[in-house]
Amino acid sequence: MSLSITRINVLPSTRTLASGVPFANKINHSLPPQAHGHGHSAGPRTDSPPTWAQKLSGSVSVLHVNTLPNTLVFSRSFSTSSRSSAQSGSAVGGISHHATTSQRHGPTGVPDFTPYRASDTSSNRTLSYFMVGALGALGASAAKSTVSDVLSNMAASADVLALAKIEVELGAIPEGKNLIVKWRGKPVFIRHRTSDEIDEANAVDVKTLRDPQTDDDRVKKPEWLVMLGVCTHLGCVPIGEAGDYGGWFCPCHGSHYDISGRIRRGPAPLNLEIPEYDFVEDDAKLLIG
């Protein structure tokens, strides 16, 4: 007699105990107590026949053992075109003999996926990483575009920028005269200073001033004084060529500014403000803003 057990299927149990043993109703997973009596208790599972059981004589051949899953409700849905698995599914709880099963599924019962496997896994891996990287690059590009679009939306538009700058013809201002232009809703004083006035502005001891600034700090070219015509006290517009210091005089509360626009007397705390300006076209024009 020769008993050969080709295949035993133990279907998945629903949960695993804390000891690592799969919990399955009606199946005894316990190990045989003192199987051979020399110390260690490890041994084969008692629910599956040990290898020495094959030595039994006889002609019974168990090719296929199906054990039902241990759930209360038996509902597993899968689709397969295998004819043998459809047949074995019909043999619920029993032992079914199929000669074709072992040929199709191999000795482990796992279907043969060899025709579906990639012949070269490294190219698959490269493609996977490439797709990940391409998605990252696209996402980063989109995020960057979004952020820059939002920021450019908040920036000043072209018409606002065009109004924010004015050009003044400097040749139209004779020496020793003032020109008042409107820039961003505020008056701007431009004075073509004479050399006497420049010397006068430089002669002042800076340490005695309320807001100490040298004349060089306030002008880019000594003959051209450009400053915002708003009194630093309460925002009146000072009168040119007036006051005790030959510069500007605010009529509201009596602040006196000198020929460099520095506060000399009165309530104003600071010198007249200097806007951003530049000389363009070979110093023929003044660009304010």
Place this chain on the structure above:
Amino acid sequence: MASPIYSTIFKRNSVFVPTVFLAAFSFSIGFDMVTSAWWDSHNRGKQWKDIRSKYIEQEE
């Protein structure tokens, strides 16, 4: 065994991530260039930069 692309770019994350950012940077530049070139060719003769020469020369 592994392809040269994998071993040079993908194998180390320190190379992979900068490569992704560099690719994003160059992609956005290239994308903008391509789309604006298409837009200009689609609107050829209608934009100010195409017809500017007619009006500026007549004024001067």
